Amino acid sequence: MAEAKGLSKIKMLFYWFIIPLLFALLLLLVLAQIANINVFEKAKEITGFSEEQVLTVDKKTEVLEERVVSLQAEIQEKEARIDKVQTELDNSATEKEALLIEQERLLEEIATLTRNQESAKRDYAEVVSTFEKMSAKKAAPVITKMSDAEALRILTSLKPDTVASIYEKMTPEDAAKYTELMTK
Numbered sequence: 001m002a003e004a005k006g007l008s009k010i011k012m013l014f015y016w017f018i019i020p021l022l023f024a025l026l027l028l029l030v031l032a033q034i035a036n037i038n039v040f041e042k043a044k045e046i047t048g049f050s051e052e053q054v055l056t057v058d059k060k061t062e063v064l065e066e067r068v069v070s071l072q073a074e075i076q077e078k079e080a081r082i083d084k085v086q087t088e089l090d091n092s093a094t095e096k097e098a099l100l101i102e103q104e105r106l107l108e109e110i111a112t113l114t115r116n117q118e119s120a121k122r123d124y125a126e127v128v129s130t131f132e133k134m135s136a137k138k139a140a141p142v143i144t145k146m147s148d149a150e151a152l153r154i155l156t157s158l159k160p161d162t163v164a165s166i167y168e169k170m171t172p173e174d175a176a177k178y179t180e181l182m183t184k
Contacts, residue, residue: 127154128154128157131143131154131158131162132158132159136162136165136166136168136169139162139166140169140174143155143166144171144174148177151178152181152182155178155182167179
């Protein structure tokens with residue numbers, strides 16, 4: 001029964017308030033049409049919205065959309081630039097690694113060459129020492145059989161007294177040749 005009373009109150013609201021209000025509104029619209037009054041234009045004037053304002057909002061929206069598009073293009077350009085710089089950085093790191101490996105290889109090669117050079121110097125010093133200990137009679141024929149460059153190198157490393165005694169045991173032509181080479 002309470003529901004019936006609730007529904008009857010809603011019916012009474014419709015019958016006594018909403019239907020007469022809609023009828024009055026319809027009557028006012030018909031009268032405004034007869035009087036040649038544009039109700040919708042009047043509503044725009046009262047609310048303060050005009051077509052210019054609507055167009056301005058549309059233009060602002062368009063400008064903002066263009067700005068968004070340009071900013072997105074700028075973002076893509078900067079991302080492409082970042083990718084390029086990252087690639088260059090990766091290439092530089094790879095190149096640096098290759099250069100470090102090459103540097104390590106060269107340092108090892110230098111160490112090997114230095115050891116070989118020291119060994120060659122010791123060997124050469126032993127050869128020179130051997131010639132110092134040999135008799136001039138035995139050293140002279142050995143030196144004349146060597147290449148001029150090697151013979152010159154050994155003769156310049158020997159003491160002057162030893163060189164003189166070796167020259168004594170050589171033919172005058174050979175002694176003159178090696179003397180001439182030593183003076184150049």
